[in-house]
Amino acid sequence: MKYVxxxxxxxxxxxxxxxxxxxxxxxxxxxxxSKKNAVATLEKNLKKxxxxxxxxxxxxxxxxxxxxxxxxxxxxxxxxxRLLIVAILDYFVISDIKKGxxxxxxxxxxxxxxxxxxxxxxxxxxxxxxxxxxxxxVILDADFRNPKAKALYERLGFKVYNQKxxxxxxxxxLEFKLSGK
Numbered sequence: 626m627k628y629v630x631x632x633x634x635x636x637x638x639x640x641x642x643x644x645x646x647x648x649x650x651x652x653x654x655x656x657x658x659s660k661k662n663a664v665a666t667l668e669k670n671l672k673k674x675x676x677x678x679x680x681x682x683x684x685x686x687x688x689x690x691x692x693x694x695x696x697x698x699x700x701x702x703x704x705x706x707r708l709l710i711v712a713i714l715d716y717f718v719i720s721d722i723k724k725g726x727x728x729x730x731x732x733x734x735x736x737x738x739x740x741x742x743x744x745x746x747x748x749x750x751x752x753x754x755x756x757x758x759x760x761x762x763v764i765l766d767a768d769f770r771n772p773k774a775k776a777l778y779e780r781l782g783f784k785v786y787n788q789k790x791x792x793x794x795x796x797x798x799l800e801f802k803l804s805g806k
Contacts, residue, residue: 626746628690631677637686641679642667644689644733651770652714652794656707666705674700676730680747687743688734692751694760695724717791718766720798725761727751732765748781755803762800769795 631641642664646653653663676697680688722728729751734743755763767775775797783799
């Protein structure tokens with residue numbers, strides 16, 4: 626597997642936007658009334674920011690990953706009112722990124738590539754990257770409505786350190802403490 630910084634000039638923007646939609650489809654469906662509308666808006670807002678990675682297995686795009694650190698936090702989009710609402714909702718439920726953290730904001734594997742161990746491999750790669758770069762912990766969130774994701778993260782060694790909810794939306798905030806930090 627290889628990770629390439631997303632570039633709208635060379636990557637399939639629709640595919641990446643669809644993968645991003647799949648991560649939080651419940652929220653997008655409520656705000657946009659359809660997958661088509663949500664994906665179209667996400668496409669317009671995708672940009673080369675260094676935080677969005679396209680995941681390849683050979684020549685095929687199999688997923689996407691968005692990671693942030695304390696020094697590179699998500700930018701709020703004011704181009705779309707609906708995406709601004711998503712950012713506001715996220716603010717109240719996602720993990721707080723502290724100095725020394727690497728935050729997995731989104732990880733999405735193509736539906737046709739799931740159950741092949743790619744998601745686990747991506748998370749292990751982020752952990753290894755965090756250790757190599759001297760981060761203190763890897764953090765991520767699992768939606769209350771997605772117990773399979775939470776179980777996967779816990780099998781990989783993540784522990785719930787906080788729970789947040791806001792307007793019927795809730796997240797388990799999980800951490801993986803990196804050794805020796």
